[in-house]
Amino acid sequence: xxxxxxxxxxxxxxxxxxxxxxxxxxxxxxxxxxxxxxxxxxxxxxxxxxxxxxxxxxxxxxxxxxxxxxxxxxxxxxxxxxxxxxxxxxxxxxxxxxxxxxxxxxxxxxxxxxxxxxxxxxxxxxxxxxxxxxxxxxxxxxxxxxxxxxxxxxxxxxxxx
Numbered sequence: 024x025x026x027x028x029x030x031x032x033x034x035x036x037x038x039x040x041x042x043x044x045x046x047x048x049x050x051x052x053x054x055x056x057x058x059x060x061x062x063x064x065x066x067x068x069x070x071x072x073x074x075x076x077x078x079x080x081x082x083x084x085x086x087x088x089x090x091x092x093x094x095x096x097x098x099x100x101x102x103x104x105x106x107x108x109x110x111x112x113x114x115x116x117x118x119x120x121x122x123x124x125x126x127x128x129x130x131x132x133x134x135x136x137x138x139x140x141x142x143x144x145x146x147x148x149x150x151x152x153x154x155x156x157x158x159x160x161x162x163x164x165x166x167x168x169x170x171x172x173x174x175x176x177x178x179x180x181x182x183x184x
Contacts, residue, residue, distance in 0.1 A: 024108035024136045031111040032059035032098050035075050036068040037174045038082055039156060041148035045113040046083060049142060053109065056089045059101055069157055069181060082171055099134035110137055115144045115152070 031049055035042060035058075050056045058079055062072045070078070072093055079091045094101050098110060110130065112123045120141065127139040160166045160178045167175050 025106045026108035027054040028107045029053040029109035029111050030057040030059050030107045032061055034061045035079055036070050036153050037178055038079055039153055039170055041144055044145045044148060045142055049111045050086045050089050057105060058083060058089055058091045060091060060093045062093050062095045078174055099130050099137060102134060102137045110139045112139060112141050113144050114141050
């Protein structure tokens with residue numbers, strides 16, 4: 024596995040300023056960064072895979088060494104296919120770390136040659152999670168500081184229907 028190539032997997036439903044912060048910081052550390060859009064039909068996402076792909080692609084177009092790729096399989100299978108040696112996981116608090124640690128250990132058992140890097144979230148985004156943003160938007164409260172403007176507008180449209 025190539026340790027100069029990393030991946031940042033997630034459902035990105037929707038992509039938040041916290042996600043973008045991790046993407047920008049991780050892109051500075053690796054030659055190539057794949058933003059892996061998890062497409063899981065058993066998950067009840069607000070945005071379709073196509074909508075999330077379009078948002079992420081537009082938001083990341085300035086990150087020259089990043090590529091957004093939709094993926095329906097296991098994260099470690101993506102790593103094998105794309106010769107990716109590092110999985111980046113953003114963590115906000117100890118509860119995130121406990122959950123992410125379990126996933127990292129499972130991935131390590133499935134693919135020992137892949138390393139997981141836990142990247143602490145910028146303190147500005149400690150409380151920011153996609154599920155919370157969707158709930159705030161659903162009740163009509165202001166979300167503009169939590170999301171990129173394009174995502175904020177799309178989310179408001181989803182709940183105005």
